[in-house]
Amino acid sequence: MEPADARRGSAPYVRNAGACERCQRLDRDCIPSTTVRTRGTKRNTVSKSSALEEKLDDIVSLLRERNNSQHVRPTETFPTPGSSEQSPSSDSLEEARDQDLTEQELATFRERHLPDFPLVNIPLDYTAVELQRDKPTAALAVKALVTKEAVKQVVLGKKLRELLTQKILIDGERSLPLLTNGGRRAYIACFALSVVISTTMKYDAMRWSSQLESACSILYAHSEAEGDQILVALARLAKVALEAGDIYRQVSDDPDTTIHPAFSIAPLKCSLNQTKETLTPEQLQHSTVIAYLHAAEASIYELALLQPPTLLMRYCDHNLKRIEYLTGLLQTCKACTESFLAFDLSHITAPMMIMFGYSVKLCYCLLTLQMNGWDTTMARMTLDPAVCFERAIQHCENTDAALKLETGEDSIFRQAAETMRATAPQWRVPLAASMTDTPEPKTLEHQITPVDENEQRYLTGIRLVIVLGSVTLVSFLVLLDMSILGTAIPRITTEFNALPDVGWYIGAYNLTAATLQPLSGKLYTNFSNKYTYLTFTFLFELGSVVCGLATSSPTFIVGRVIAGLGAAGNFNGAFSIISSSVPLDKSPLYTGILAGFAQLGMVAGPLIGGLLTEHVSWQWCFYINLPIGGVAAVLFAFIAIPEIVEKERVSLDLIRRVVPELDLFGFALFAPAAVMFLMALQFGSGETYAWNSATIIGLLCGAGVTALIFIAWELKRGDRAMIPGGMLRKRTIWTSCVFGSALMSCSVVASNWLPTYFQAVKGEGPTLSGVHILPTILSALLFVVASGALITRQGYYLPWGVFSGVSTAIGAGLISMWTPSTSAAKWIGHQLVFGVGRGAGMQVPIVAIQNAVAPAQIPVAMAVFIFFQNFSTSIAGVVSNTIFAQTLTESILRYAPSVSPHEALKAGSGASAVRDILPAGHEGELEGLLKAYSIGLRNVFYLLAGLAVAATVVSFSMGWKDVRKKQTSPEKAQASKKGGDV
Numbered sequence: 001m002e003p004a005d006a007r008r009g010s011a012p013y014v015r016n017a018g019a020c021e022r023c024q025r026l027d028r029d030c031i032p033s034t035t036v037r038t039r040g041t042k043r044n045t046v047s048k049s050s051a052l053e054e055k056l057d058d059i060v061s062l063l064r065e066r067n068n069s070q071h072v073r074p075t076e077t078f079p080t081p082g083s084s085e086q087s088p089s090s091d092s093l094e095e096a097r098d099q100d101l102t103e104q105e106l107a108t109f110r111e112r113h114l115p116d117f118p119l120v121n122i123p124l125d126y127t128a129v130e131l132q133r134d135k136p137t138a139a140l141a142v143k144a145l146v147t148k149e150a151v152k153q154v155v156l157g158k159k160l161r162e163l164l165t166q167k168i169l170i171d172g173e174r175s176l177p178l179l180t181n182g183g184r185r186a187y188i189a190c191f192a193l194s195v196v197i198s199t200t201m202k203y204d205a206m207r208w209s210s211q212l213e214s215a216c217s218i219l220y221a222h223s224e225a226e227g228d229q230i231l232v233a234l235a236r237l238a239k240v241a242l243e244a245g246d247i248y249r250q251v252s253d254d255p256d257t258t259i260h261p262a263f264s265i266a267p268l269k270c271s272l273n274q275t276k277e278t279l280t281p282e283q284l285q286h287s288t289v290i291a292y293l294h295a296a297e298a299s300i301y302e303l304a305l306l307q308p309p310t311l312l313m314r315y316c317d318h319n320l321k322r323i324e325y326l327t328g329l330l331q332t333c334k335a336c337t338e339s340f341l342a343f344d345l346s347h348i349t350a351p352m353m354i355m356f357g358y359s360v361k362l363c364y365c366l367l368t369l370q371m372n373g374w375d376t377t378m379a380r381m382t383l384d385p386a387v388c389f390e391r392a393i394q395h396c397e398n399t400d401a402a403l404k405l406e407t408g409e410d411s412i413f414r415q416a417a418e419t420m421r422a423t424a425p426q427w428r429v430p431l432a433a434s435m436t437d438t439p440e441p442k443t444l445e446h447q448i449t450p451v452d453e454n455e456q457r458y459l460t461g462i463r464l465v466i467v468l469g470s471v472t473l474v475s476f477l478v479l480l481d482m483s484i485l486g487t488a489i490p491r492i493t494t495e496f497n498a499l500p501d502v503g504w505y506i507g508a509y510n511l512t513a514a515t516l517q518p519l520s521g522k523l524y525t526n527f528s529n530k531y532t533y534l535t536f537t538f539l540f541e542l543g544s545v546v547c548g549l550a551t552s553s554p555t556f557i558v559g560r561v562i563a564g565l566g567a568a569g570n571f572n573g574a575f576s577i578i579s580s581s582v583p584l585d586k587s588p589l590y591t592g593i594l595a596g597f598a599q600l601g602m603v604a605g606p607l608i609g610g611l612l613t614e615h616v617s618w619q620w621c622f623y624i625n626l627p628i629g630g631v632a633a634v635l636f637a638f639i640a641i642p643e644i645v646e647k648e649r650v651s652l653d654l655i656r657r658v659v660p661e662l663d664l665f666g667f668a669l670f671a672p673a674a675v676m677f678l679m680a681l682q683f684g685s686g687e688t689y690a691w692n693s694a695t696i697i698g699l700l701c702g703a704g705v706t707a708l709i710f711i712a713w714e715l716k717r718g719d720r721a722m723i724p725g726g727m728l729r730k731r732t733i734w735t736s737c738v739f740g741s742a743l744m745s746c747s748v749v750a751s752n753w754l755p756t757y758f759q760a761v762k763g764e765g766p767t768l769s770g771v772h773i774l775p776t777i778l779s780a781l782l783f784v785v786a787s788g789a790l791i792t793r794q795g796y797y798l799p800w801g802v803f804s805g806v807s808t809a810i811g812a813g814l815i816s817m818w819t820p821s822t823s824a825a826k827w828i829g830h831q832l833v834f835g836v837g838r839g840a841g842m843q844v845p846i847v848a849i850q851n852a853v854a855p856a857q858i859p860v861a862m863a864v865f866i867f868f869q870n871f872s873t874s875i876a877g878v879v880s881n882t883i884f885a886q887t888l889t890e891s892i893l894r895y896a897p898s899v900s901p902h903e904a905l906k907a908g909s910g911a912s913a914v915r916d917i918l919p920a921g922h923e924g925e926l927e928g929l930l931k932a933y934s935i936g937l938r939n940v941f942y943l944l945a946g947l948a949v950a951a952t953v954v955s956f957s958m959g960w961k962d963v964r965k966k967q968t969s970p971e972k973a974q975a976s977k978k979g980g981d982v
Contacts, residue, residue, distance in 0.1 A: 101128040101139040108146045116287050116349050118227020119189040121181070137163055153412065181224055184215040188235045195238035196295050196351045198245055208239050233283050237292040240272045244299035251306050261303040265325055268300045287343060291351040294336040298355070298362060301329035305365055323374055330366055333359040334383045341391050345399040345413060356392070360385050393417045394458065398583075459581040463639050467581055468590060470636035471574040474537055475598035477625045478567045481544070482509065482873075483605030483751035487766040488618040490759055495618075496553040506752060506881075507678050508557050510874030512564030514867050515671050519662050519722065520569035524576050525860055526658045527650065530641040533573035537633050540566025541626060548622040559622075568870070571598075572862045579850060579858045580642045589792040591850075593785065595843040600781050606755045607770030607777065614766040666713055666722035673706035674871065681878045727864055732852040735957040736845035737865050739801060741872035742951035743845075746808055746944045747838045748873045749880045750776070750815075753940050754831075760914045760933045761820050775828045779835030784842045795962040797844045798955065804841025805952030809945050811837050816941035820930040837948065841955075848958045876947070880940045888936040895928030904929075 106128040114122070120138060122131065132139040140163065144156035191206045198205035206212075212235070220232045247264050276284070276293070283289050304325035340348075340356040366379050396417035403411040459467055485492070485505055492505070523532050543563025550556035578590050612620040680699035689695045714721040728734045754776070758769035787800045811834025818827060845865060853861045889901040896918075903917050914933065918926060 100132045101143050103128045105143055105146045106131065109142045113145055113349075114227065118225065118230050119185070119193075121185060121225045121227060123224075181219055181222065181228070184219045185228065185231060187212065187215050188219065188231055192231070192234045192238045192292070193350070195242045195245070196292065196354055198242070205242055205245070208242060230283060230286055230289065233279050233286075233289055234292050236275050236278070237272075237289070237296050240268065240275055241292070241296040241299040243271070244268050244296070244303060248299070248303060248306065251303075261306040265300055265303055268303075272296050272300065287339075288349050288351055290339055291336075291349065291355050294332055294339070294355050294359070295351065297332040298329065298336070298358065301325050301332060302362065304329060305362075305369070322371075326366060326369070326374060329362060330379055330382055333363045333366075337363075337383065337388050341388075341395055345395060360388055363388070389420055393420050394583075396420070458583060459639075459642065464581060466635050467577065467639050467641065468593065470632040470639075471533075471577055472594045472597045473632040474540075474570060474629055475574050475594060476601035477629050478540065478570045478601070479598050480601035480605045480608065481540075481563060481567070481622070481625065482506075482748055483601070484609035484612075484621045485605075485752060487606045487610035487755040487759070487770050488613045488621050489752065490756070491613050491618050491766065492556070496556070504557050504678075504878075505560060506748070506877035507874040509560040509564040509567065510748075510870045510877060511674050511678060512561045513568040514870030514872075514874060515667065515674065516565055516568035519667060520572050520863055522658070522662055522860065522863070523569065524573055524863070526654070526661070528641075529573060529577050529580065529643060530636075530639075532569065533577065534633055534637060536566050536569030536573060537629060538566070539563075540570065541629050542566070544622040544625040544629075548619040564870075568866075571866050575846060575850070575862045576858055577641055586792065589788055591788060591843050591846055593788065595784050595788065595846070597781075600777070604777050606751060606773050607767075610755065610766030610768070610770030661720060663714075663717060663720065663722040666710060666717065669706055669710035669713060670722065673703050673710055674874070676700075676703035676706065678874065678878050681882050684882065723864055723867065724860060727853075727861060730852060731957055732848050732959050733861060733864065735954045736848045736852075737868040738954045739805070739841070739951045739958065740845035740865055741868045742947040742954075743804065743808065743838060743841050744869045745872050745876035746812065746947050746951075747780075747842075749876050749940065749944060750812070750834065750838075752877070753880065753884070753937055754815075757818060757934070757937050761818075761930050761937070763915070772827070773831065775831035776835035776838075779832045780839030780842075783836050783839035787840045788843055788847075791843075791847055796960065797847045798958055798960050800840050801844040801848075801955035801958055802952060804837050804839075804844065805948055805955050807833055807837030807840065809837070809948035809952060811835070812941045812945035812948055816938045816945065818937070819934050820927065841951070844955075845958070848961075851961060852959075876943070880943060883939050883943060884936040887939045888932055891932030891935045892929065895932045896922075896925040898922040898925055899929055 106122070110122065110124075114120075128139070131142070137160075140156065140160050144153060144160055147153050147156065191208070191212055194205040216232045216235055219228050223229050223232075244264070247261060251261050272293075275296075279289070284293075304322050336355050336359040340352055340359075343352060363379075363383050363385050367376050367385070369376070396413040400411045400413040400417065403413070458464075489505065520532075520536065540563050543559050543561070543566055546559030546562055547556055548559075550559055574594060575591065578594065582590050608624075609618075609621050612618070612624070676699045680696050680703065683689045683699070684691045684696050714723055715725060718725055728737075751773075754773050755766070755769040758764045758772045759766065762769075762772075764772065787804075791797050791800060811830060811832075814830035815827075815834060818830075846862070849861050849865055850858055888904060892899050892901050892904055898919050899917055899922075904914075914929065915926065918929065
């Protein structure tokens with residue numbers, strides 16, 4: 001063969017009279033092609049490759065003539081994505097083309113790109129200088145891939161195309177050394193790429209051959225890197241896709257064929273399943289393997305789109321099977337688009353990008369398919385191309401914004417977003433035409449209802465700040481209302497002479513919130529998030545007014561009940577609003593912000609309550625909710641809140657349909673069962689009745705029987721129940737409920753009893769008792785925000801759940817050792833450990849649940865979760881009060897026999913009230929009295945330590961899952977079961 005330099009001389013290239021360009025380049029006699037056909041003859045499909053090669057010969061001739069007649073202008077510019085004005089200077093152009101590959105660029109390629117699509121193997125000891133010297137084309141490709149500057153990427157891409165054209169078309173370098181792994185790797189990679197392109201473009205791909213089979217077997221057996229086995233897996237999946245594509249092209253090219261395309265689907269699926277069985281679980285989780293699985297499945301199911309031969313249609317009823325295959329195609333398209341939208345675009349591979357566009361195209365075909373029995377409305381509800389495009393546009397814009405922070409200029413993703421936005425109107429009109437009863441295209445544009453912007457876009461900027469700030473403020477007040485009683489209870493119980501009612505102050509609020517919680521989930525599912533949330537906020541504010549105006553303990557409890565009704569829908573609504581307002585991968589961060597500041601309300605409640613109680617009045621512990629909550633509600637009311645799913649307008653018909661779904665009968669069964677159980681605990685602990693009295697036994701029996709009826713009713717209702725059984729059968733859901741309930745019980749009970757230690761035992765006032773619990777406040781606040789940010793960054797919530805349970809258990813155990821003489825260093829350090837634990841795990845179950853269910857199920861799932869949280873805290877509050885009262889009664893008889901236990905329970909837990917119950921002349925028993933109080937608190941924290949241990953145990957079952965990307969494909973779902981069944 002003539003040297004390349006000689007062929008690129010300055011003299012014009014002249015074709016020999018007796019040979020074509022291809023034969024002259026191959027230095028052989030010219031033999032006329034047998035594939036040449038005359039006009040009007042039937043096209044021979046096997047001649048496509050020969051015809052393409054002849055066209056390439058013509059391109060080669062043109063390229064040579066162009067090289068001999070003109071030169072590339074040094075000032076040639078290239079457009080920058082998103083702007084037609086920016087262009088690189090000639091100096092920057094030459095610099096971009098001539099720069100060598102750097103070690104940093106090679107390291108970036110190894111870390112970010114090579115694992116996802118291992119087409120080549122670059123040993124770890126191979127430097128950038130060596131790669132540039134030995135494989136300049138590969139070095140140029142790596143440099144073009146890793147650069148983030150759009151202009152530079154265009155320049156390097158053009159240079160790479162010119163170099164490849166020179167080598168393949170002009171120099172004739174078309175052979176691969178299959179005796180080396182490098183040659184085998186290139187051969188297999190070319191096949192895999194050509195198949196995925198041919199699957200979407202319907203071009204001829206490379207053929208599977210014995211040489212390719214041998215290359216795959218040898219490379220797999222003698223792999224030099226982990227990526228070699230991935231590459232072989234891609235090739236074997238591509239082989240199945242190629243077989244399906246061949247059938248598709250054969251039927252499409254020959255309308256007279258007698259081949260029934262649907263008859264080929266079952267054998268192809270069997271072949272695909274056999275190929276999947278050869279793959280390891282790790283390979284099935286690989287992003288590009290998943291893309292090729294989607295390509296193979298889509299190629300197989302796409303055969304159902306072809307019309308079967310008329311002859312066969314008369315003898316078989318194919319519709320049911322065809323609909324089954326079309327449904328499979330729809331689910332494959334959905335899985336493919338979700339994988340693309342959840343993937344980091346800066347790491348995206350060509351097959352994933354190609355398959356996203358192909359999936360949207362197939363979805364369009366499914367939505368416009370007219371066939372008896374095929375429901376296009378159902379198909380659109382499953383996967384809407386318009387929504388996919390909008391999400392893809394947002395995904396590209398977010399990636400572009402992140403890259404722009406590094407490079408200072410727009411990236412190719414900006415141009416991709418603009419291109420998708422510009423092309424969307426071209427297919428929306430025909431798509432809408434197929435979904436409406438009016439087929440006339442002229443009037444169609446006026447009939448299309450524009451897609452609501454809130455359904456397509458997440459909240460950003462000032463709107464997101466206002467919404468996040470408003471729901472955070474209200475959530476802060478709700479948790480503040482739960483914990484502010486801690487330092488106010490001694491003053492309230494002293495004023496009302498009602499220490500035995502302390503359990504009801506906590507229990508009435510939490511029990512009401514727990515009872516209404518499942519109903520709130522269904523309200524948010526069927527009605528507007530915005531107005532439902534505002535309604536619950538109004539009820540909470542009304543309850544605060546009643547508590548502030550109360551002049552007796554029963555009235556105060558009624559106010560707590562009303563406030564609990566409002567609190568029932570607060571957190572469920574807040575989490576649902578965040579889920580619909582920000583992308584799912586950002587949800588842990590914003591949930592952490594909300595939980596962090598809301599947690600501040602819980603941990604700062606005793607401090608604020610102490611200040612208000614001592615320097616103003618305890619009533620202001622509730623009046624403070626009015627101005628803050630009012631401002632938050634007003635700001636929130638002016639923002640349009642996105643909905644996870646489209647909801648109907650409020651109407652009588654909607655109310656008639658929703659009310660039966662609320663399971664009011666279940667509510668009527670659960671509420672009395674819970675009330676009777678709490679009353680039994682309250683009456684027994686307050687010495688109102690003996691534990692073996694008929695009243696206590698009757699209440700417990702009534703609670704048990706009613707609870708059994710409630711459980712039977714819920715099982716009968718199934719997923720329409722107040723507590724959906726199907727939801728609790730998911731391991732991630734029920735373990736998250738147990739973990740969150742145990743941790744929240746620890747937080748609420750500790751917040752109410754720690755001030756009692758500092759006031760009753762240490763003799764401090766309400767303000768100082770609030771100051772002394774600052775260690776647990778600050779540590780909890782710090783770790784609830786930090787854990788949210790780190791979960792968003794690292795993706796895994798399970799380590800934080802385990803760490804939280806262990807730290808909380810240790811902290812509760814240390815606090816249980818407090819005595820009247822415990823030093824400040826100890827009670828500060830012990831509170832730090834306890835606060836770190838409760839803060840680190842506060843949002844772990846929330847993140848787990850949000851990533852375990854579909855977006856439309858989040859309100860119901862969160863309602864179930866918060867139901868168990870509130871119910872458990874109400875039970876824990878009353879149980880802790882029972883433990884304290886019983887222990888205090890027994891300890892006083894032992895360590896301060898002159899003090900009446902009844903008087904101690906009636907006096908309250910204020911510093912002066914505790915010391916005033918000592919009879920005159922028995923001041924020496926003060927130490928014993930304080931010891932009795934500390935023993936009562938010790939047993940309360942034994943309870944909390946046990947709850948924390950239970951949380952630690954169940955945390956291991958919440959699943960090891962990366963929440964940064966949503967796993968929707970069957971392969972990922974199967975793989976995720978190994979870490980946790982969701």
